[in-house]
Amino acid sequence: MTTMQQTISPVDGSVYVTRPHASQTEIQQALTLAERAQKNWAGTDLAERQAICAKAVEWFEAHQAEIGLEISWQMGRPVRYAKGEVAGLAERARYMIAASETALAPVTLPDKPGFTRYIRREPVGVVAVIAPWNYPYLTAVNSIVPALLAGNSVILKHSAQTPLCAERLKAAFDAAGLPEGVFQFLHLSHDDTTALIQSTQISHVAFTGSVPAGAHVEQAVAGRFIGVGLELGGKDPAYIREDADLDAAVETAIDGAFFNSGQSCCGIERIYVHASVYDTFVEKAVAIVNQYTLGRSDDPDTTLGPLVRASAADFVRGQIAEAVAQGAVAHIDEKNFPLSKAGTPYLAPQILTQVDHSMRVMHEESFGPVVGIMKVSSDEEAIALMNDSDFGLTASIFTQDIDTGITLGEQLETGTFFMNRCDYLDPALAWTGVKQSGRGFTLSVLGFEALTRPKSFHIKTLG
Structure with missing residues (x-):
């Protein structure tokens, strides 16, 4: 049969x-x-x-x-x-x-x-x-x-x-x-x-x-x-140094987190931002995400489509709800995205702060439109957090100091290191990963x- x-x-x-x-x-x-x-x-x-x-x-x-x-x-x-x-x-x-x-x-x-x-x-x-x-x-x-x-x-x-x-x-x-x-x-x-x-x-x-x-x-x-x-899988991190071109960094990292509704193997799922630019970065990131239009994929005005299935969206909803219950702060009001409803593949995008690595949303692959943002005080702290993962597909650093950026990139446990970009495969470079x-x-x-x-x-x- x-x-x-x-x-x-x-x-x-x-x-x-x-x-x-x-x-x-x-x-x-x-x-x-x-x-x-x-x-x-x-x-x-x-x-x-x-x-x-x-x-x-x-x-x-x-x-x-x-x-x-x-x-x-x-x-x-x-x-x-x-x-x-x-x-x-x-x-x-x-x-x-x-x-x-x-x-x-x-x-x-x-x-x-x-x-x-x-x-x-x-x-x-x-x-x-x-x-x-x-x-x-x-x-x-x-x-x-x-x-x-x-x-x-x-x-x-x-x-x-x-x-x-x-x-x-x-x-x-x-x-x-x-x-x-x-x-x-x-x-x-x-x-x-x-x-x-x-x-x-x-x-x-x-x-x-x-x-x-x-x-x-x-x-x-x-x-x-x-x-x-x-x-x-991946749980790819980005680090925004204090000397980064902030507008370019916000635009690039947030697009890397939410494009394809976050359903990208090398999408950004964790962002670490130097304390000196943290508040400004979060403010700009929230402004960008609030401009998204959640809608049907066949609508030319839609910029954020549904997840592949309702169960995938509900999985991400669960990660977000659990993180908030543990003290995370959600910055996007779901009411601004009226199509977002439990039990459907339509899910509002979300930015979370006050997160840490004890939360699933910061260590378990989400594969959806959510990103956690953490404040860091030094390059050393950022590198340690970026490497604190079971995954290692890509990692990104945003900085205007190219030499220092490369030195930091050499310390990252990753298959591809990006500087001032993310979420892109150059066919001339080997596409590979480490760990899981x-x-x-x-x-x-x-x-x-x-x-x-x-x-x-x-x-x-x-x-």
């Missing part, structure tokens, strides 16, 4: 997409096809792989408006911002297409009389990509495009909240002329996803999601000796390493 998955839109609670889960026969057919297609694909010239990926990007750009609207209805991002994800996909994909020339080139060694020596980078085989709903294309493209460029085939399992994204990726690669079987998607249950990545025909797993789910992926493939990339934010990395020339295996050639010249 075929089971079905439903995508409930956070916009109005309607069923937006219904899709059948793949059957066991369909799963095995996909694996067999991917394995067979990969062998031929690996033999194509890199230039051909690059050209096909570039054409897929052009397809996305031609369909930007409709894709943006689909994102809004599936996961709730305001339509005025949603189509920007296509621009981000294009930026990352085009960088990786260009970088593949260098990243996939053989490693040459100094001459050694009588010998020829070099190292080739060969594809690992069939790559399983498990993608989340919050940035459904940006998270997926990080692994899919370099995997294909490296000569692998890909099977994508996308979130049940954003199934159309998997289908649009397939349409783009089909239109670009990618050979059959090189890129496929499957709509799967959790149990069948586990079975997929346990298959001996899968050679690498790229996963983006929660810490518990990441632990499950690791356990599922234990003993198979295959590569696993895990991009997991995961392991492995994507993007940059280094991102190809997990998707290839080195093969050494050691040739003795005769005669």
Whole structure:
């Protein structure tokens, strides 16, 4: 019996997409096809792989408006911002297409009389990509495009909240002329996803999601000796030094906290502000947040959409209520955001002060439109608090003293250090995390390493 998955839109609670889960026969057919297609694909010239990926990007750009609207209805991002994800996909994909020339080139060694020596980078085989709903294309493209460029085939399992994204990726690669079987998607249950990545025909797993789910992926493939990339949670901090350009710092950090309704892996969830500028920072931050318009994602005037589902909003409501009961001060009046109601995905943004690290809102990932702001008296105090976390995806410092900022950044336990910016992935830099934010990395020339295996050639010249 075929089971079905439903995508409930956070916009109005309607069923937006219904899709059948793949059957066991369909799963095995996909694996067999991917394995067979990969062998031929690996033999194509890199230039051909690059050209096909570039054409897929052009397809996305031609369909930007409709894709943006689909994102809004599936996961709730305001339509005025949603189509920007296509621009981000294009930026990352085009960088990786260009970088593949260098990243996939053989490693040459100094001459050694009588010998020829070099190292080739060969594809690992069939790559399983498990993608989340919050940035459904940006998270997926990080692994899919370099995997294909490296000569692998890909099977994508996308979130049940954003199934159309998997289908649009397939349409783009089909239109670009990618050979059959090189890129496929499957709509799967959790149990069948586990079975997929346990298959001996899968050679690498790229996963983006929660810490518990990441632990499950690791356990599922234990003993198979295959590569696993895990991009997991975050509780990313920002520090506003006393010499910061305050207007720029407030605008940047607050946007980093509330964009996408706070549903960003690298969104700012904790802010530490030097005592000398603390009051002014909080005042300016509250003014910005009070200008947000909470509304339906398909309304072009909306600047803050609903969370992905009511349970996610209620989780954040619980964090806020608990913090206030413990002495935190809430600065945003929920009455100014009339759509915000318990039991719905619509949640008013919130700024909390008088917070500390005993409160869940300061150490447990929120993934919603709330940020706690703490006063600090020194760089040393700020760094200690920023590092006091189970996570380490990104961290930001706002300062006009670049040299001191870099020195402080070197002390932070994080995968990416930002100065005077936040919440952005530069495709030329490795995207990685420490602690419970995961392991492995994507993007940059280094991102190809997990998707290839080195093969050494050691040739003795005769005669």
